[in-house]
Amino acid sequence: MKNTVNILLLLLLVFAQVSIVSANVVCTRNKDCPGDTGWELGVAIGVGGMTNPLVGGDNIPLVIIPDIAYYGDNLYFDNAEFGWRTSITARHEINLFVTPNKEKAFFSFWHTSNILGPIFTLDSPFQSGDEMNIGNPIIGQSTVSIDDVSSRKWAADAGVRWRWKWKNSVINSSVYADVSDVYKGTHGSLSFTSKWAFDDWTVYTSPNVHWYSDNLTDYYYGIRTLPLLGKGLGYEGKSGLQFGMRVLALHSIDDSWHVLIRASAVKLHSGMRNSPLVDSSTVLSGFVGMAYQF
Amino acid sequence: MLTASIVAMISFLSQASSDPAIWRVEPDTCLVSESETRCFMRVSITLLSLSVGKVCIIANKQVLTCMYEGQKSVTVDITLTSDTTLHLNDTNGKRLAEHTLVFNKLLDADFSQRTRLPWSLF
Known part of the structure; x- marks a missing residue:
């Protein structure tokens, strides 16, 4: 039911944006016009962060x-x-x-201590950032590999x-598959990105859904x-849909030189939210800074 | 050596993206949907390296506006029905520079060159 409501809200937002996008596009050749080729290089410095749901x-x-x-x-290369x-x-x-995924x-x-700490007592404490090679810590009297x-x-x-592509908007539909044999799975996304121009401001809005x-x-x-320690302690993640919104604003x-403002919010799907590794249902991101484009 | 190469490349790219002419005309391209025949645009004109007196901006043999000594920039509203060349003339009618405003259909060059949102590495 909740998913249905979310989908309806997303569609409403999509159609609302379609109905009011501007017909004209003005741009500068070899700078920001559709069809231009070449490099776009820039760096932004500012303050911001992304919440970690773990x-x-x-x-x-x-x-x-x-x-x-x-x-x-x-051929193209665009931010990795x-x-x-x-x-x-x-x-x-x-x-x-x-x-990269x-x-x-x-x-x-x-x-790792953040999740294992409340559940187990480790004989040999490890330092922050050492989660990659903890080895085989002793938990009670049992030796358990926690690499997984x-x-x-x-x-x-x-x-x-x-x-x-339609006027000032683009619908992107993507399907991804793991080619590195790491997680051996797939994911997909659908987004509706619109570009708005007001005087010296350019704003991108992008509601999206990700499976x-x-x-x-x-x-x-x-x-x-964890099942080595007893039934009921493991967790098997299941597939799911999650909804998000991204907004990016550039003031020239x-x-x-530009002022760059970026914000995004993602509601994690239930397969992630229900994991013992996760304690937050949303991921928020924000950034405000100065951007320089070469 | 590597640092010098990177600095040289950035310097080159920076120069390549700037307009070396005596004026800058932005934006210079107006895109409309297939059904439209006119495209309105507000053009910002900036004089970069000109030390003459009064100059005028002309399109289709009509004076759009003039700029007086000391004035560095001006904004011009123009409606295009086809490619249109702006001329920068001095008071004697001598052509100092020209820049073509491009009229195009969105069907030929639609929105969004980039496949991803800019500034979206993280």
Whole structure:
């Protein structure tokens, strides 16, 4: 029922945006016009962060945000996504790409003790940041490997994206699959991104929905080794849909300098929320800073 | 050596993205949907390196506006029905610079060059 309400709200937002987008687009050649090719390089410095939904996880600081993109006729690189794109028609485009999966980021700012601490007593305490190679700590009188809980690996995804471009808006539909043999699963997303221009401001809004497979959810948020300690302590992550919203605003001071404001919110799906590793149902992110574009 | 190369590359890219001409005209492209035949745009014109007196901006043989000595920038509202060239002339009618405003259909070049939101690495 809740999912249905969420979907209806998303569709309402999508249609509301479709109905009021501007018909005209003005831009500057070799700078921000559709069809321009070449490099876009920038760096933003400011204050911000992303909340970490893991139990006791450290929030992820955002101080420096680079923006690195290259677009050729077909090949492109855009902030860690390397791909090839082609137009099917003037309005439809297909992308094939590889990109890192970002789910591991939360675990890089998380310490295994945060979840194991309340449950077990470790004979040999470990320091913050050492979660990758804890070894075989003694829990009571039993030796248990907690590698499966403590170390989540980075993964690489290959994907295909269909883009439908309409006036100032783009619908992106993407499917990703693990090609690094790490989580052995898939995920997919659907987003509706609109670009708005007001005087010196450019604002992007992007409501989105993301589906995660059983395998992905279970690899990052499941607990497989704890059943050694008894039934009921493990957790198997299940697939699910989650909804999010991203807003990005750029205020131009001159050709190179901009004020950058970024915010996003994601409601984690139940397969993640119900994991013992997770104690927050949302991930919030915000950043305010100065951006310089070369 | 590596640092010097990176600095040189950034310097080159920075220069390449700036307009070396004596004026800057932004934006210079107006895109409309297939059904529309006119495109309204507000153009910002900035003089970068000009030390003459009064200059005028002309399009389709009509004077849009003039700028007086010491004035660095001006805004011009213009409606395009096709590609239109702006001329920067001095008071003697001598052409100092020109810049073409492009009229195009969204169907040919739709929104969003980039496949991802900018500034979205994290």
